[in-house]
Amino acid sequence: MKKAILTLCISSLFLTGCVTTQSSQEGAQQQKWQEKNIKSNINALNQAPQYKGKIRVTSEVNNGEVLLMGQAIDDDNKQSVEGYVQNLQGVKKTYNQIRIGQPIAFDQISYDIWLTTRVKSALLSENRLDKYSVKVTTENKEVFLTGNIPAEEAQIAADIARKVDGVTKVVKAFKYVNSTSDIKQETINKNTVATSDVNSGANDNSQLINDNNIDEPQTIRENASPIFEEPAQSINEDDVIQ
Numbered sequence: 001m002k003k004a005i006l007t008l009c010i011s012s013l014f015l016t017g018c019v020t021t022q023s024s025q026e027g028a029q030q031q032k033w034q035e036k037n038i039k040s041n042i043n044a045l046n047q048a049p050q051y052k053g054k055i056r057v058t059s060e061v062n063n064g065e066v067l068l069m070g071q072a073i074d075d076d077n078k079q080s081v082e083g084y085v086q087n088l089q090g091v092k093k094t095y096n097q098i099r100i101g102q103p104i105a106f107d108q109i110s111y112d113i114w115l116t117t118r119v120k121s122a123l124l125s126e127n128r129l130d131k132y133s134v135k136v137t138t139e140n141k142e143v144f145l146t147g148n149i150p151a152e153e154a155q156i157a158a159d160i161a162r163k164v165d166g167v168t169k170v171v172k173a174f175k176y177v178n179s180t181s182d183i184k185q186e187t188i189n190k191n192t193v194a195t196s197d198v199n200s201g202a203n204d205n206s207q208l209i210n211d212n213n214i215d216e217p218q219t220i221r222e223n224a225s226p227i228f229e230e231p232a233q234s235i236n237e238d239d240v241i242q
Contacts, residue, residue, distance in 0.1 A: 057071075115143065149175075
């Protein structure tokens with residue numbers, strides 16, 4: 001009888017563990033698809049009749065927090081986009097870094113993609129960043145760095161990016177964590193979800209730096225670009241780190 005009870009207890013614990021793991025995986029998958037849906041809705045704004053020719057917007061989404069980047073011809077269109085995004089299902093907070101100006105042309109978009117590749121390659125060469133996944137997005141020569149990372153490593157990444165020739169500004173849009181242990185579970189969850197995203201043309205020129213397909217040597221400048229902090233706030237010259 002005791003042996004039967006012991007066997008039953010072990011089986012029960014095993015099944016509980018399986019249910020917990022499955023639930024975690026399903027939650028990660030649901031979050032992944034929700035983030036893709038948010039980005040798809042934002043990308044669709046570029047072709048919407050009321051915005052066509054007036055904006056060019058792209059985004060990064062991290063756990064319901066949306067970073068908006070791009071250009072809008074005036075503040076009304078900039079705020080209108082933000083209001084639309086904030087009301088999307090799954091969006092918890094919106095950080096509006098859309099710049100006022102004419103939407104950039106194809107030549108500049110292509111140059112931004114090239115800069116993203118150069119920054120990505122430079123980050124790959126830094127061993128201290130091997131444990132972290134940093135995402136790089138370039139808009140009109142401004143480099144936005146996103147991801148979950150400790151503050152010290154975030155500064156390392158920003159210092160590397162600001163020295164890449166062609167970069168005019170670096171914006172740190174990181175979510176800071178204390179150590180690698182804080183992002184361990186997130187990494188496990190992400191590994192259970194398919195990561196083959198479909199890019200929507202030139203509207204998204206961001207790339208993960210943990211890809212291993214870049215080998216282009218980089219030109220590093222001594223006279224580096226400024227780094228801006230806290231994309232949640234209005235950025236001004238006081239936020240510049242020389």
